[in-house]
Amino acid sequence: MILLANVLLALAKIVEVASGILTIYKYILLANVIISWVNADPYNPIVSFIYRTTEPVLRRVRRYMPDTGMLDLSPVVVFILIYLVQIVVFDTAYTYLMMFSSQLKGQAL
Numbered sequence: 001m002i003l004l005a006n007v008l009l010a011l012a013k014i015v016e017v018a019s020g021i022l023t024i025y026k027y028i029l030l031a032n033v034i035i036s037w038v039n040a041d042p043y044n045p046i047v048s049f050i051y052r053t054t055e056p057v058l059r060r061v062r063r064y065m066p067d068t069g070m071l072d073l074s075p076v077v078v079f080i081l082i083y084l085v086q087i088v089v090f091d092t093a094y095t096y097l098m099m100f101s102s103q104l105k106g107q108a109l
Helices: 002-038 045-064 074-108
Strands: none
Touching: 002 045, 002 074, 045 074
């Protein structure tokens, strides 16, 4: 039982790391939004990295959105999707994995 409890604990930590990676992606997405307002040099390596990491996701979202002219709402949709995944999927999975892990460790004693 302790082995299964430790496996569940490890899975909970993996979920926690995945949530952290999504948080970092939110900051990169925010940087993309700010860069689009200031019209930064696209040949700058940092700007190029930000565009390369965010454009594939934003392009997929834009494909399903109506045309709003110059106003791009795809970052808002991506932010909402990330928050939903973090709260609904990751927080729920983390809570249940930690709960089951502690229950199994309590039974083993």
